[in-house]
Amino acid sequence: MSELHITVFAELEGSALAAVSCQLLDQAFLLAQGRQAQVTALVLGKPSEATRAALCRWPLERIVHYSVDGPFRSDLFCRLFLAGIRRLSPDIALIGSTPQGRVLASHTAAMLRTGVTADCTELSLTEEGRLLQCRPAFGGNLMAQILTKTSPQLAIVRPGALTPPNAATGGCPIWETPEADLSASAITVTQVTAATASSALSDAQAIIAVGRGFRKKEDLEQVRELADLLGASLACSRAVVEMGWLSPEHQIGLSGQSVAPQWLLTLGISGSIQFRSGIRGVKRLIAVNQNPDAPILQIADVPICGDVYRIVPALLEAARN
Amino acid sequence: MDILVCVKQVPSVSEGRLDRKTGTLLRADLPAVLNPYDGRALEMALRLRDQVGGTVRVLTMGPPSAVAVLREAVAMGADSAVLVSDAGFAGADAMATAYTLSQAIRTLPQPQLIVCGRQSTDGDTGQVSGALAAFLNLPFASGVDTVTPAEGDELLLEQRMGRIRVTARYPLPCVISAENETVVPRIPSLRLRLSAAKAQVTQRKLEDFQDTDPSRYGTAGSATRVVRTYRPPETVGKAILSESEVTGQALLDLILGKEALPNV
Numbered sequence: 001m002s003e004l005h006i007t008v009f010a011e012l013e014g015s016a017l018a019a020v021s022c023q024l025l026d027q028a029f030l031l032a033q034g035r036q037a038q039v040t041a042l043v044l045g046k047p048s049e050a051t052r053a054a055l056c057r058w059p060l061e062r063i064v065h066y067s068v069d070g071p072f073r074s075d076l077f078c079r080l081f082l083a084g085i086r087r088l089s090p091d092i093a094l095i096g097s098t099p100q101g102r103v104l105a106s107h108t109a110a111m112l113r114t115g116v117t118a119d120c121t122e123l124s125l126t127e128e129g130r131l132l133q134c135r136p137a138f139g140g141n142l143m144a145q146i147l148t149k150t151s152p153q154l155a156i157v158r159p160g161a162l163t164p165p166n167a168a169t170g171g172c173p174i175w176e177t178p179e180a181d182l183s184a185s186a187i188t189v190t191q192v193t194a195a196t197a198s199s200a201l202s203d204a205q206a207i208i209a210v211g212r213g214f215r216k217k218e219d220l221e222q223v224r225e226l227a228d229l230l231g232a233s234l235a236c237s238r239a240v241v242e243m244g245w246l247s248p249e250h251q252i253g254l255s256g257q258s259v260a261p262q263w264l265l266t267l268g269i270s271g272s273i274q275f276r277s278g279i280r281g282v283k284r285l286i287a288v289n290q291n292p293d294a295p296i297l298q299i300a301d302v303p304i305c306g307d308v309y310r311i312v313p314a315l316l317e318a319a320r321n
Numbered sequence: 322m323d324i325l326v327c328v329k330q331v332p333s334v335s336e337g338r339l340d341r342k343t344g345t346l347l348r349a350d351l352p353a354v355l356n357p358y359d360g361r362a363l364e365m366a367l368r369l370r371d372q373v374g375g376t377v378r379v380l381t382m383g384p385p386s387a388v389a390v391l392r393e394a395v396a397m398g399a400d401s402a403v404l405v406s407d408a409g410f411a412g413a414d415a416m417a418t419a420y421t422l423s424q425a426i427r428t429l430p431q432p433q434l435i436v437c438g439r440q441s442t443d444g445d446t447g448q449v450s451g452a453l454a455a456f457l458n459l460p461f462a463s464g465v466d467t468v469t470p471a472e473g474d475e476l477l478l479e480q481r482m483g484r485i486r487v488t489a490r491y492p493l494p495c496v497i498s499a500e501n502e503t504v505v506p507r508i509p510s511l512r513l514r515l516s517a518a519k520a521q522v523t524q525r526k527l528e529d530f531q532d533t534d535p536s537r538y539g540t541a542g543s544a545t546r547v548v549r550t551y552r553p554p555e556t557v558g559k560a561i562l563s564e565s566e567v568t569g570q571a572l573l574d575l576i577l578g579k580e581a582l583p584n585v
Binding site: 144186194 | 414416446447448451453460461463477500502503567569570572573577
């Protein structure tokens with residue numbers, strides 16, 4: 001069996017290593033365990049000295065780096081990412097499920113005529129060294145296991161619960177900087193600002209999330225007031241975003257935010273696998289649902305079978321005092 | 322501006338069942354609707370057309386019954402519709418779907434702008450629009466919240482990119498994926514619904530494409546496949562409290578951690 005080659009997209013956030021990249025690097029080495037394998041990384045952008053040092057924590061074979069300056073522009077970054085993957089020619093490429101990662105993955109898969117699996121929550125290898133990609137299968141309570149018959153096998157991976165960083169291994173990988181045009185782009189970025197709702201959610205220590213259990217948009221106002229009184233951020237399930245009641249930055253779940261607050265109160269959320277994949281880091285989960293069979297009541301620390309239209313006013317009254 | 326919107330017909334509820342053997346979705350037993358994300362993408366296109374003039378064409382890849390979402394789109398105000406349908410397209414994964422769409426689009430007058438929904442409520446990979454742009458060799462913008470025409474044959478876009486919001490100018494033609502969740506799609510008028518029922522729908526089959534190799538489409542053309550489905554292990558939960566057992570101040574204390582959690 002020839003050596004298995006896994007490449008990790010070590011995405012940068014500014015000049016720092018994105019948290020999901022660290023998780024992917026850990027994941028890659030876990031997959032490589034007990035096999036003849038090499039793990040490499042692909043970096044786009046301008047890493048700081050601290051980031052370069054951080055990348056020494058993993059025994060990477062080499063790092064291919066395109067020192068592109070400026071904000072993400074899809075045409076330029078996709079071209080460089082594709083060049084990097086072609087240069088590395090791995091069997092498997094792991095990409096974090098971030099706005100940038102998802103764009104790079106779809107472009108690369110199309111250009112290389114290979115398969116891509118989005119929102120993987122679990123990865124493992126078959127005997128033959130093919131990547132088994134697991135993801136929730138639409139809506140309900142099933143998981144699907146997917147195989148890609150072409151190479152490279154591209155997997156877009158959701159961030160999981162944060163793992164503590166490993167100790168440094170001693171050596172540092174070789175950095176390769178291939179020749180490339182680092183500036184040609186037909187896209188001009190004129191402004192970049194923080195999206196206030198989303199940064200509040202992923203860092204929030206207290207969250208109240210609403211779901212389909214509410215009947216109309218106006219009913220969320222009471223919840224908003226409760227959240228303000230308790231110093232909590234307001235969030236929701238995908239259904240609420242689909243109905244247009246709250247903007248996408250409020251969404252928790254597979255195609256939304258991952259959150260890790262001290263406490264999360266869910267109101268009228270049933271708890272699909274998609275939703276649950278966004279709450280793995282929650283310390284205390286209090287769930288209210290009218291349906292005793294709702295999956296969320298099976299995993300909550302405080303599961304309550306009840307009517308949100310009675311519980312929210314009662315909580316509001318207590319909070320106002 | 323000539324705009325093309327790719328839409329998909331999906332089961333009306335996000336929860337559906339999988340065919341245990343093939344791992345593909347069992348769509349037949351659920352009523353079908355226009356993917357809500359595509360409804361908003363269409364609304365984005367219609368508003369742009371209303372602002373600057375031009376046409377909006379809708380296109381869908383699906384079984385013959387998918388013509389229903391095309392009629393709904395025409396009832397909302399789309400000017401023309403294309404049904405891309407062939408037995409050989411069935412079972413396509415995201416990449417095969419994008420390739421099929423790209424081949425169909427190449428048989429039509431080139432649009433200046435292609436708008437897609439962010440993802441579908443069934444397959445929900447969100448990968449089709451980016452791949453479509455690659456196959457058409459066009460620039461791609463994801464997470465587009467607002468679109469404004471700009472000078473020199475460009476578009477000014479506002480994009481949601483996770484923790485940041487980006488404003489950028491893109492050249493035309495390009496492909497955009499709409500993330501305009503706060504927008505409410507217009508409701509078709511009765512008059513438009515009636516005329517939509519009689520509207521001409523252009524058809525495209527494999528034989529109409531430049532690339533007629535059947536191994537590039539459908540199940541045969543899909544590099545990924547579902548090999549197994551399974552239920553995650555059941556978790557045994559804590560005793561469920563009834564509403565009357567803990568409300569008001571007591572519940573508030575539990576939420577804020579001022580009381581110990583109930584024992585199993």
